[in-house]
Amino acid sequence: MIELINNIIGNIHSSTPMIRWLVYVMVIVISSVIVLSFALLYEGFATYAERKVAGDIQARIGPNRVGPYGLLQFVADGVKLLLKEDIIPFYADKWLFIIAPYIVFTASFAAFVPLSYSDHVYVANMNVGVLYIIAVSSVVSMAILMGAWGSNNKWSLFGGMRAVAQIVSYEIPIILSLLAAIIIPSSLDMKDIILYQSGGLGIFRWIIFNNPFTLLAFFIYFTAAIAEVNRTPFDIPEAESELVAGYHTEYTGMRFAFFFMAEYGDMFIVSAIAATLFFGGWQIPFINGVAMPLWLRETLQVVVFLTKIFVLIYVMMWIRWTLPRLRVDQLMELCWKYLTPIAFFDLIGASVWVLLFNGKGVYDILSALFVH
Amino acid sequence: MNPYALEAAFFYLFSAMIIGSALLVVLFRNIVRSAFALFFTLFGVAGIYVLLGADFVGVTQVLIYIGGVLILIVFGVMLTHRSYSVDMFNRLGTLVMGAVSAIVTFTIIYYAVRRAPWYSVGYKPALPTTQPIGKELLTTYLLPFELVSVLLVLAMIGAAYLIRSEVTTARERSPITKTGDNDSGLTPEVSSTGVKERGK
Numbered sequence: 001m002i003e004l005i006n007n008i009i010g011n012i013h014s015s016t017p018m019i020r021w022l023v024y025v026m027v028i029v030i031s032s033v034i035v036l037s038f039a040l041l042y043e044g045f046a047t048y049a050e051r052k053v054a055g056d057i058q059a060r061i062g063p064n065r066v067g068p069y070g071l072l073q074f075v076a077d078g079v080k081l082l083l084k085e086d087i088i089p090f091y092a093d094k095w096l097f098i099i100a101p102y103i104v105f106t107a108s109f110a111a112f113v114p115l116s117y118s119d120h121v122y123v124a125n126m127n128v129g130v131l132y133i134i135a136v137s138s139v140v141s142m143a144i145l146m147g148a149w150g151s152n153n154k155w156s157l158f159g160g161m162r163a164v165a166q167i168v169s170y171e172i173p174i175i176l177s178l179l180a181a182i183i184i185p186s187s188l189d190m191k192d193i194i195l196y197q198s199g200g201l202g203i204f205r206w207i208i209f210n211n212p213f214t215l216l217a218f219f220i221y222f223t224a225a226i227a228e229v230n231r232t233p234f235d236i237p238e239a240e241s242e243l244v245a246g247y248h249t250e251y252t253g254m255r256f257a258f259f260f261m262a263e264y265g266d267m268f269i270v271s272a273i274a275a276t277l278f279f280g281g282w283q284i285p286f287i288n289g290v291a292m293p294l295w296l297r298e299t300l301q302v303v304v305f306l307t308k309i310f311v312l313i314y315v316m317m318w319i320r321w322t323l324p325r326l327r328v329d330q331l332m333e334l335c336w337k338y339l340t341p342i343a344f345f346d347l348i349g350a351s352v353w354v355l356l357f358n359g360k361g362v363y364d365i366l367s368a369l370f371v372h
Numbered sequence: 373m374n375p376y377a378l379e380a381a382f383f384y385l386f387s388a389m390i391i392g393s394a395l396l397v398v399l400f401r402n403i404v405r406s407a408f409a410l411f412f413t414l415f416g417v418a419g420i421y422v423l424l425g426a427d428f429v430g431v432t433q434v435l436i437y438i439g440g441v442l443i444l445i446v447f448g449v450m451l452t453h454r455s456y457s458v459d460m461f462n463r464l465g466t467l468v469m470g471a472v473s474a475i476v477t478f479t480i481i482y483y484a485v486r487r488a489p490w491y492s493v494g495y496k497p498a499l500p501t502t503q504p505i506g507k508e509l510l511t512t513y514l515l516p517f518e519l520v521s522v523l524l525v526l527a528m529i530g531a532a533y534l535i536r537s538e539v540t541t542a543r544e545r546s547p548i549t550k551t552g553d554n555d556s557g558l559t560p561e562v563s564s565t566g567v568k569e570r571g572k
Binding site: 021024093095096126127128131132134135136138139141142145146149157161164168171188 | 378402404405408411427428431432434435438439440442443446447450500501502
């Protein structure tokens with residue numbers, strides 16, 4: 001896709017600026033539409049998968065009425081949510097109440113942009129990709145607070161404050177553990193990070209296997225990431241038994257759906273970062289892709305990348321339906337007394353490793369021993 | 373057609389966003405709304421940074437100012453007892469003083485902008501800035517960088533100390549605060565000082 005666009009732009013580079021802008025705007029619009037449709041389709045199927053996984057773990061069948069195997073359940077849900085009455089509470093702060101879901105959804109969707117789906121399939125290859133995703137997702141917490149305040153409901157406000165306190169706290173172990181991984185390829189660019197992990201049968205040069213500290217960093221990251229997307233066992237912002245529905249108590253219909261979709265979007269983003277930074281992104285394991293025709297290689301890479309992401313999402317769902325919820329103080333204790341110090345130790349350890357072994361991973365060192 | 377027209381369009385878009393929302397910050401009577409309007413101001417500034425090719429600074433602006441500072445401001449406003457129901461409108465007497473200080477500030481900035489020797493780089497594609505920034509911070513500007521981090525550690529220790537001491541005194545005075553509900557989603561320390569203390 002991008003290659004094609006580059007060719008078109010390259011050809012018209014000599015043409016008038018007017019046409020060049022038109023093409024740029026068109027490229028932006030078209031790629032946004034493609035990514036948005038992908039994101040929405042994924043979110044639809046993710047809700048279906050979540051219910052199927054829940055059913056499986058609780059020894060039920062799950063949705064099986066709409067379409068084959070209940071696969072079209074999310075379409076029915078979408079139609080239902082669209083047809084629901086849009087209620088704005090009389091004493092709500094109307095402006096904040098109305099714009100909050102849009103900001104949540106926009107911020108969550110904007111994080112899809114710098115992801116590198118394969119060698120040539122990406123929307124924007126940003127120099128600061130990882131940092132951009134972290135920054136954009138921090139806007140979500142702001143918008144949650146906005147909606148929670150705007151609802152003028154004590155459950156909403158409690159939920160919103162909990163959500164923000166949680167997200168802000170857990171951002172620290174997340175960033176520290178990501179830093180431990182980022183110093184290995186020493187780049188924030190998603191594509192550079194993935195390219196660094198090529199070779200070693202497409203598995204052994206993954207950053208997670210680079211050294212013991214990056215292995216630890218992944219587990220810190222994943223634990224904190226589950227908290228960051230407000231899922232059980234860390235879902236105190238919307239703890240049903242205490243807070244009705246947390247920060248989206250007052251939201252109905254499509255506005256509620258925006259919050260809901262943002263949660264699934266965040267799950268994808270969080271897993272995509274883990275897949276990119278720790279599991280080699282779109283590197284195809286065991287198969288040498290160089291000899292393949294381009295279309296086959298690209299397709300395989302996209303499939304490999306999405307498979308890694310969906311496995312991680314499955315683990316998140318699995319955890320959600322298995323573990324009970326933590327209490328508020330336990331949650332904060334886990335973050336500040338355990339995850340953050342361990343993440344600090346881990347970052348120092350990874351830095352020392354990079355200094356000692358000149359940035360070489362365990363695989364590089366071992367293979368250098370045997371090759372000579 | 374002007375080759376910079378697209379950049380100019382985005383510049384005016386972001387400027388309008390910054391100025392408009394900054395006006396809202398000042399004009400809203402509800403302090404929470406003011407805090408939320410600040411969101412658009414800070415976002416617009418990030419947009420200007422990116423437009424100038426400073427991608428790292430722009431993204432950091434979003435991360436630090438929106439994800440950190442603004443959240444803390446909103447939190448502070450919400451946790452301060454009844455501060456959100458205070459009428460923020462100033463009386464007429466301050467209007468004159470406000471106008472005078474606004475005009476003076478504007479004049480100073482206007483002349484500073486007019487007289488500054490602006491250095492034009494011409495049209496260049498934006499280059500990655502992360503690595504040069506990192507290198508400069510750890511070589512040329514190492515001392516200021518470390519001093520800032522020491523300052524931040526001091527601020528953190530200070531904040532922790534303030535909260536700690538208040539909790540112990542509160543606990544000594546009444547045992548109720550110790551077992552008080554910590555439902556506000558904060559650490560026990562913060563909620564027992566911020567809410568419980570003033571509630572009594």
